[in-house]
Amino acid sequence: MIVRGHERVLVQGITGRQGSFWTARMQAYGTRVTGGVNPRKAGTEHCGVPVYESAQDAMDDAGFDVSVLFIPPLGVKDAAVDAVEAGAGKLVILTEHVPVQDVMYVLAAARANGTRVAGPNTAGHVTPGECFVGFMPAFDPDIFQPGEVGVITRSGSLGTLMCLNVVQAGFGQSALVGIGGDPVAGTSTRDALESLDGDERTRAVVMVGEIGGSMEEEAAEYAAAMEKPVFAFIAGRASPPGRKMGHAGAIVMGDRGTHASKRAALERAGVEVLDTPSDIGSALRARLVG
Amino acid sequence: MNLEEYAGKPLLAAGGIATPRSRVAESPDAAARAAEDLGPCIVKAQVPAGRRGKAGGIKAADDRHAARAAAAEILAMDIAGHPVERVLVEQRADIAREFYAAVLNDPESRAPLLMFSTAGGMDIEESARRFPERLRRIAVDIRGGPERGSLLSRCEGLDLDAQTKDAVADLLARLYAIYRGHDAELLEVNPLALLRDGSLAALDCKLVLDDSSIKRQPELAALGRPDPLSELELRGEGLGLKYVELDGEVGVLANGAGLTMATMDVIAHHGGRPANFLEIGGEAYTMARPALELVLANHRVRSLVVNFCGAFARTDVMTEGVIDAWLDLSPSIPVFFSIRGTGWREAVAMLRARLGIEPRATMDDAIRAAVEAARAPSAGSAA
Numbered sequence: 001m002i003v004r005g006h007e008r009v010l011v012q013g014i015t016g017r018q019g020s021f022w023t024a025r026m027q028a029y030g031t032r033v034t035g036g037v038n039p040r041k042a043g044t045e046h047c048g049v050p051v052y053e054s055a056q057d058a059m060d061d062a063g064f065d066v067s068v069l070f071i072p073p074l075g076v077k078d079a080a081v082d083a084v085e086a087g088a089g090k091l092v093i094l095t096e097h098v099p100v101q102d103v104m105y106v107l108a109a110a111r112a113n114g115t116r117v118a119g120p121n122t123a124g125h126v127t128p129g130e131c132f133v134g135f136m137p138a139f140d141p142d143i144f145q146p147g148e149v150g151v152i153t154r155s156g157s158l159g160t161l162m163c164l165n166v167v168q169a170g171f172g173q174s175a176l177v178g179i180g181g182d183p184v185a186g187t188s189t190r191d192a193l194e195s196l197d198g199d200e201r202t203r204a205v206v207m208v209g210e211i212g213g214s215m216e217e218e219a220a221e222y223a224a225a226m227e228k229p230v231f232a233f234i235a236g237r238a239s240p241p242g243r244k245m246g247h248a249g250a251i252v253m254g255d256r257g258t259h260a261s262k263r264a265a266l267e268r269a270g271v272e273v274l275d276t277p278s279d280i281g282s283a284l285r286a287r288l289v290g
Numbered sequence: 291m292n293l294e295e296y297a298g299k300p301l302l303a304a305g306g307i308a309t310p311r312s313r314v315a316e317s318p319d320a321a322a323r324a325a326e327d328l329g330p331c332i333v334k335a336q337v338p339a340g341r342r343g344k345a346g347g348i349k350a351a352d353d354r355h356a357a358r359a360a361a362a363e364i365l366a367m368d369i370a371g372h373p374v375e376r377v378l379v380e381q382r383a384d385i386a387r388e389f390y391a392a393v394l395n396d397p398e399s400r401a402p403l404l405m406f407s408t409a410g411g412m413d414i415e416e417s418a419r420r421f422p423e424r425l426r427r428i429a430v431d432i433r434g435g436p437e438r439g440s441l442l443s444r445c446e447g448l449d450l451d452a453q454t455k456d457a458v459a460d461l462l463a464r465l466y467a468i469y470r471g472h473d474a475e476l477l478e479v480n481p482l483a484l485l486r487d488g489s490l491a492a493l494d495c496k497l498v499l500d501d502s503s504i505k506r507q508p509e510l511a512a513l514g515r516p517d518p519l520s521e522l523e524l525r526g527e528g529l530g531l532k533y534v535e536l537d538g539e540v541g542v543l544a545n546g547a548g549l550t551m552a553t554m555d556v557i558a559h560h561g562g563r564p565a566n567f568l569e570i571g572g573e574a575y576t577m578a579r580p581a582l583e584l585v586l587a588n589h590r591v592r593s594l595v596v597n598f599c600g601a602f603a604r605t606d607v608m609t610e611g612v613i614d615a616w617l618d619l620s621p622s623i624p625v626f627f628s629i630r631g632t633g634w635r636e637a638v639a640m641l642r643a644r645l646g647i648e649p650r651a652t653m654d655d656a657i658r659a660a661v662e663a664a665r666a667p668s669a670g671s672a673a
Contacts, residue, residue, distance in 0.1 A: 073505075097501075099500050100395045100475060101395070101432065104400055104402065105433060108400075108431060137632040140631065155548020156546055157546025157601060158549045160601045161549060161630065161631075164630050164631070181547065183395070184395055184396075184397050210547075210548060233552070235548050235555060237555045238557065239554060239555075240536070247392070249476065251405065252394070252403065276555070276653075277552055277556075
């Protein structure tokens, strides 16, 4: 999923410290925030928009397309289901440490209602020059510029670095899609790759992945058939291997999940795998210029 | 958080899954007393690691003398880095066949996944590869839970009689309920024994709790056994920081797990070795000062990379913490900075004014310099 400037945004948890801080920045950047949710402050105004008791109330009154959640971990399930049932088209869940069974519950509800979900544990989405949802430094011109490179990231900090390198190399981004660092995520790397492949503004895609899980291997299957150039940096080559999820994890994962397996799968699919995030500049110049 | 067999089995029993009678013993004498009560038994090492059997941590004993000897031997072992502190003495079961059952959070289907195989026991991973037709994977709609009818129909084609199929479907439903009720990431029973009397019994139990759920499952967390940590790692945990001690020489302080991992990768790419992983992402970005103290407390560190690329984490806040700690500790190792993202202009100005240090243009420049400095015969001053 990609979030564009025409979409109306609801902020669940708008009155909290982080909710307030980032809502003001989103608004200053041009994001169309139409309302917020906090049941205890319903009926008041915050950041210049009405605060509602529920996402359903917000939908009935101001309306919204995307909801972004600044909600503590154990409150995410109820807040997200509220937004899904209110008819949200997209959810961006920023919260880290959401219980995985809660995440799966939210995703099942979202599937049944046709809602797309990014996250949890994502830093958000940016369309440079138009809007951002979440906590990305979209307003920093060294890091974000309108352009034609789509960036997919599991990590906020590393995604930010990759965007910085893209701009320093003289390019800009069509979109930054933060899919988040959790093992069970609403948008997979493959889902994001499909969105950017179908996006007219995007000419090339940079994937920022990590060891663990099999999202990069699955994305490689899709990348193999793409015409747009795809680049990848997979973090964790020098990290000690993570804990194993018993025999069950080994049966489900097979030999996927390591840096070597991700690199091999991506290279087989024609993806250029970078040794360091700094290599993206020369890689983009070689494929997009001239 | 891992629950060992002895802590997990009572949860199975409470959820209606039969387990053999057993007692926990922390000494050979206690094991002997347990065997006297239980009769022929199995003595099993209690460690949060697999392949206990292959490591010699599971022994059969026919009487209390044998149980005492087995326990003495097992309690002296160290299995996969875990010293054995207790054994489970369990009544020997009359086993006809060994099955395998598990339920886990499956990232690919984004749903709970029930698994059952008629080829359980040792080498389950190998037999799952060799006999895929004996393995069933059942994705569950978490909003409704598994339906008995569909569990039964998924047992079709397995080499089981009607009564056993019924018992398996019943067991899988119970296993799922226990997994849901305890916010597990994984609940695995291997072997799941079909006894000669036709009933099923769990002969082992592996339960992994979701660390994100501990707040609402406090009574379970108390049963878990945390991973063995080094002194510095424990100190990190006390601060609420995820710190992993590594055996390299280049200290790493970066924000966010992804950037930290990438920093370690680039250190290795330039021929160096990282001394630590340390995550100060998310809300922890205000913890830069204690984080730096932790990194420097590792005496193997010969140079330091500070690599900030702020999004949510404000680099000015982090840099201020680093500068404060640096001035207090006045370490004698060289430090190299790369600072970009939210708040970087303020951060760089502060660095120049208070430490007289110019950050490097790129992360690679800072890392290359730190790798070279760590290699130098004696560490110089801050550069």
